[in-house]
Amino acid sequence: MKVDPRSIDTTLATPTAVRRLVEAHGFTFRKSLGQNFLVDGNILRGIIRAAAVSKDDLVIEIGAGIGTLTRALASTAGSVLAIEVDARLHPILKETVAQYDNVEIVAEDAMKVDWHDFWETHGLSRAKLVANLPYYLTSPLLLNLFSQQVALDTITVMIQKEVAQRFTAEPGTKAYGTLTVLAGYYSDVEICQVVPPTVFMPPPEVDSAIVKFTMRPYVIEAADPALFWRVVKAGFGQRRKTLTNALSSILGDTISKAKLQDILRSCDISPQQRAETLSPEDFVVLANTLTEYWRV
Numbered sequence: 451m452k453v454d455p456r457s458i459d460t461t462l463a464t465p466t467a468v469r470r471l472v473e474a475h476g477f478t479f480r481k482s483l484g485q486n487f488l489v490d491g492n493i494l495r496g497i498i499r500a501a502a503v504s505k506d507d508l509v510i511e512i513g514a515g516i517g518t519l520t521r522a523l524a525s526t527a528g529s530v531l532a533i534e535v536d537a538r539l540h541p542i543l544k545e546t547v548a549q550y551d552n553v554e555i556v557a558e559d560a561m562k563v564d565w566h567d568f569w570e571t572h573g574l575s576r577a578k579l580v581a582n583l584p585y586y587l588t589s590p591l592l593l594n595l596f597s598q599q600v601a602l603d604t605i606t607v608m609i610q611k612e613v614a615q616r617f618t619a620e621p622g623t624k625a626y627g628t629l630t631v632l633a634g635y636y637s638d639v640e641i642c643q644v645v646p647p648t649v650f651m652p653p654p655e656v657d658s659a660i661v662k663f664t665m666r667p668y669v670i671e672a673a674d675p676a677l678f679w680r681v682v683k684a685g686f687g688q689r690r691k692t693l694t695n696a697l698s699s700i701l702g703d704t705i706s707k708a709k710l711q712d713i714l715r716s717c718d719i720s721p722q723q724r725a726e727t728l729s730p731e732d733f734v735v736l737a738n739t740l741t742e743y744w745r746v
């Protein structure tokens with residue numbers, strides 16, 4: 451069901467509202483925590499629209515800030531679990547989300563959350579993740595969610611444009627790498643909207659983008675996900691080398707170079723190819739073939 455844009459609570463998404471709250475509480479922005487608060491109602495509506503939030507959804511937000519996106523989510527979702535690490539923001543959040551009884555503020559560091567425990571503690575089944583992410587934790591957080599195979603249907607996040615482009619890059623390009631392959635293994639990725647620095651307070655130095663990851667069944671399943679990750683990381687760890695050389699360095703003595711070249715050929719991959727020319731499925735086929743010879 452489509453959300454009526456007029457029902458989205460955008461009260462806090464203005465420079466005046468943010469400034470007033472920040473000043474009233476003597477709050478000072480911390481760059482190290484990626485604190486760039488959204489001050490634009492249209493972009494806020496854009497996030498909700500991209501995430502296709504409805505009353506049927508349980509939404510997890512990471513980095514609630516002063517509650518700007520939290521309120522927009524509360525007004526459109528069934529319920530919201532909003533994680534915020536900065537204790538100085540908790541009293542502000544208590545005030546700004548007070549009128550919503552479907553919001554729970556979780557005072558935790560998203561980088562330290564064990565997502566399976568989190569699911570159990572909060573009695574979750576499926577959920578959506580929607581966030582204006584602190585940029586320093588984008589890659590580790592998303593890779594963590596993917597590797598733990600958290601039961602998320604979609605992940606809709608505001609991230610740095612340059613990182614967004616890495617997630618959606620085509621094989622053979624400079625931006626194509628570990629992030630593209632791992633995300634592409636678990637999900638379909640799309641850039642929904644590019645966003646200028648001016649919609650944040652304070653403005654970050656770079657453009658941002660709203661990116662949506664839609665989880666789906668694997669195209670080909672990795673028999674040993676840990677090995678698949680290892681192969682991808684080894685391939686791109688030395689991306690200027692041929693796959694034969696890049697992989698030899700992790701295989702050590704377990705498989706000879708000649709054998710490795712045979713294995714690559716049996717996967718329809720030339721031993722001279724570089725990692726950046728392989729699709730996520732090529733990597734899975736390669737890792738699955740290697741599984742027969744080698745365990746991590």
Ligand code: SAH
Pocket residue numbers: 483484485486487488512513514515516517518519520533534535536539558559560561582583584587
């Ligand atoms: N959602 C708000 C704030 C975005 S700024 C808005 O759109 O305006 C990013 C927020 O993430 C900040 O509030 C910051 O304190 C918080 N944050 C940073 N690191 C975090 C972590 N490890 N775990 C949880 N929250 C974090």
